[in-house]
Amino acid sequence: MSSSKLHRVKWAFLMTALMPALLCACATGKWGYIDRSGSMVIAPGYDEATSFAEGLAAVKVDNLWGYIDQRGNRVLPPRFQEAWRFAEGMAAVMSGGKWGYIDRSGGFVIAPRFDDALSFSEGLAPVRIKDHWGFINHLGHVVVAARFDEARPFSESLSAVKVQNRWGYVDRDGRFVVEARYERALPFSEGVAAVMETGKWGFIDAKGSTVMPFRFDMILSFADGMAAVKIVEHWGYMDRMGKVMIEPQFEQGSSFDGGLAPVRIGGKWGYIDKTGHLVITPAFDVAYPFNEGLALVRLGRPVGYVDRTR
Numbered sequence: 001m002s003s004s005k006l007h008r009v010k011w012a013f014l015m016t017a018l019m020p021a022l023l024c025a026c027a028t029g030k031w032g033y034i035d036r037s038g039s040m041v042i043a044p045g046y047d048e049a050t051s052f053a054e055g056l057a058a059v060k061v062d063n064l065w066g067y068i069d070q071r072g073n074r075v076l077p078p079r080f081q082e083a084w085r086f087a088e089g090m091a092a093v094m095s096g097g098k099w100g101y102i103d104r105s106g107g108f109v110i111a112p113r114f115d116d117a118l119s120f121s122e123g124l125a126p127v128r129i130k131d132h133w134g135f136i137n138h139l140g141h142v143v144v145a146a147r148f149d150e151a152r153p154f155s156e157s158l159s160a161v162k163v164q165n166r167w168g169y170v171d172r173d174g175r176f177v178v179e180a181r182y183e184r185a186l187p188f189s190e191g192v193a194a195v196m197e198t199g200k201w202g203f204i205d206a207k208g209s210t211v212m213p214f215r216f217d218m219i220l221s222f223a224d225g226m227a228a229v230k231i232v233e234h235w236g237y238m239d240r241m242g243k244v245m246i247e248p249q250f251e252q253g254s255s256f257d258g259g260l261a262p263v264r265i266g267g268k269w270g271y272i273d274k275t276g277h278l279v280i281t282p283a284f285d286v287a288y289p290f291n292e293g294l295a296l297v298r299l300g301r302p303v304g305y306v307d308r309t310r
Contacts (some may be wrong), residue, residue: 053085056104065093067106076106087119088138099127101140110140121153124172133161135174144174155187158206167195169206178208189221190240201229212242223289224256226274235263237276246276257289 048060056067056075066078067086082094090101090109100112101120116128124135124143134146148170150162158169158177168180169188184196192203192211202214218230226237226245236248237256252264260271260279270282 050083050085053087054089054104056086056091058083058085058091067091075104076102084117084119087121088123090120090138092117092119092125101125110136118151118153121155122157122172124154124159126151126153126159135159135172144170144172147174152187155189156191156206158188158193160185160187160193169193169208177206178204186221189223190225192222192240194219194221194227203227220253220255224259224274226256226261228253228255228261237261237274245274246272249276255289260289262289 046059046061047063048065050058052070056069058065059068059078060083061078064078065080065083066074067076067083069075080093080095081097082099084092086104090103092099093102093112095108095112098112099114099117100108101110101117103109114127115130116133118126120138124137126133127136127142127146129142129146131149132146133148133151134142135144135151137143148161148163149165152160154172158171160167161170161180163180166180167182167185168176169178169185171177182195182197183199184201186194188206192205194201195204197214200214201216201219202210203212203219205211216229216231218235220228222240226239228235228237229248230253231248234248235250235253236244237246237253238244250263250265251267254262256274259273262269263272263282265278265282268282269284270278271280273279
């Protein structure tokens with residue numbers, strides 16, 4: 001696996017935080033798209049695919065990536081070695097072994113010259129130049145020098161960066177706001193960030209102060225006012241005050257979105273509401289949080305979506 005691909009998989013792993021990687025789910029079959037009624041609107045025919053963003057989705061055909069619209073029309077033919085979703089009007093793509101950024105017409109607005117790249121967020125994008133990461137603006141100018149071992153997109157005006165095997169957070173000028181001393185770090189969400197110290201997870205605020213003690217075996221970022229936490233062998237959910245709202249009882253859990261969260265029971269995934277009540281029976285091999293009323297699930301080889309009425 002190339003270093004670029006490995007980094008992309010690692011980043012996907014962090015963002016899903018212990019959920020099965022999206023790229024792994026698509027390895028067993030072809031990808032397609034259905035609407036909210038379950039009707040197939042884009043026939044399965046893609047080796048890999050992303051969800052839609054800004055009206056377009058990246059799809060892989062015969063080892064090359066292109067983009068389609070929500071009707072399945074090929075907007076940009078497959079010609080890129082790698083591709084991210086669109087964000088802030090641009091998408092990071094690899095061409096000729098280097099990363100750059102295209103607009104919706106497929107033209108390069110930032111020439112491919114980086115060794116790796118991630119999506120824009122809050123006006124900046126992480127890029128790798130040789131062995132180190134920095135940040136560029138929409139014009140492609142390097143505004144934070146490449147000096148980090150790893151870097152993540154900005155969230156709530158801060159970016160998680162890695163230096164000498166430790167994670168901290170920098171502002172838009174590249175200055176450390178939270179010193180690099182954590183073993184792992186997730187993006188800020190709802191005013192706090194999940195970080196690991198001495199093998200345990202807790203939460204810090206934007207000044208680096210501990211707001212929830214380091215006592216969890218695993219933890220996800222806050223979403224919908226709740227965070228999934230793992231204590232010993234089971235997952236539950238707590239609120240911003242650190243109060244356990246749903247007792248740890250699940251084999252695995254993921255983030256809430258729109259009032260529902262995926263949980264694994266007896267090796268299968270279903271969905272609970274914020275009271276912990278099971279509202280969708282565990283029947284899926286893989287399940288992701290709801291997004292705009294739909295959820296990505298896998299049952300055996302096929303991958304599709306379910307609505308909230310199942």
